[in-house]
Amino acid sequence: GDSVTQMEGPVTLSEEAFLTINCTYTATGYPSLFWYVQYPGEGLQLLLKATKADDKGSNKGFEATYRKETTSFHLEKGSVQVSDSAVYFCALSRTGFQKLVFGTGTRLLVSP
Amino acid sequence: DTGVSQDPRHKITKRGQNVTFRCDPISEHNRLYWYRQTLGQGPEFLTYFQNEAQLEKSRLLSDRFSAERPKGSFSTLEIQRTEQGDSAMYLCASSSLEGRGEETQYFGPGTRLLVL
Numbered sequence: 001g002d003s004v005t006q007m008e009g010p011v012t013l014s015e016e017a018f019l020t021i022n023c024t025y026t027a028t029g030y031p032s033l034f035w036y037v038q039y040p041g042e043g044l045q046l047l048l049k050a051t052k053a054d055d056k057g058s059n060k061g062f063e064a065t066y067r068k069e070t071t072s073f074h075l076e077k078g079s080v081q082v083s084d085s086a087v088y089f090c091a092l093s094r095t096g097f098q099k100l101v102f103g104t105g106t107r108l109l110v111s112p
Numbered sequence: 113d114t115g116v117s118q119d120p121r122h123k124i125t126k127r128g129q130n131v132t133f134r135c136d137p138i139s140e141h142n143r144l145y146w147y148r149q150t151l152g153q154g155p156e157f158l159t160y161f162q163n164e165a166q167l168e169k170s171r172l173l174s175d176r177f178s179a180e181r182p183k184g185s186f187s188t189l190e191i192q193r194t195e196q197g198d199s200a201m202y203l204c205a206s207s208s209l210e211g212r213g214e215e216t217q218y219f220g221p222g223t224r225l226l227v228l
Binding site for chain 1: 220
């Protein structure tokens with residue numbers, strides 16, 4: 001079945017450091033890929049998405065590129081801030097199969 | 113756009129009691145989803161509605177769980193005879209179809225359930 005694998009956390013960085021959170025997926029066909037962010041005690045917020053191979057999703061300085069050949073959708077940001085501290089979830093959905101399939105999440109901790 | 117809202121935000125109950133949660137989706141969205149998230153895990157799909165029709169249920173949704181969306185607007189999720197293992201965050205999401213059959217789900221803040 002469909003699955004998403006994320007790098008384990010926590011990822012601990014200093015402010016202004018470069019961020020990469022790895023995400024790989026297994027799915028038949030061409031899924032849509034998403035990154036959601038969850039701040040403490042809150043629900044999930046859509047961060048960015050990509051719907052076809054080589055698409056790049058971007059938002060708030062974060063970006064991720066849909067790589068069909070490596071089945072990956074790694075999240076990157078050039079300079080993290082303390083306010084980016086949260087849990088980040090990679091997810092996929094397939095057309096005709098409405099549910100989202102999530103990874104286990106990666107906690108990011110950014111210190112001043 | 114007021115976003116997806118859920119009520120209550122927190123619920124503490126005793127084992128064996130029944131609880132009901134409500135979700136109000138984004139007004140123009142015809143699809144509504146329920147997910148469950150346990151500590152340290154990603155959300156897991158429970159069930160899905162298109163308008164008032166419940167089209168898919170996960171095997172995670174035991175017979176103690178029931179969900180309704182009577183008029184295709186808000187939805188309720190009821191858990192009967194709660195067990196400690198039901199303690200989790202219950203998330204609701206809504207969406208509508210975009211071009212090429214794509215969709216993006218928008219989540220509410222969740223209802224955190226603690227069963228004592």
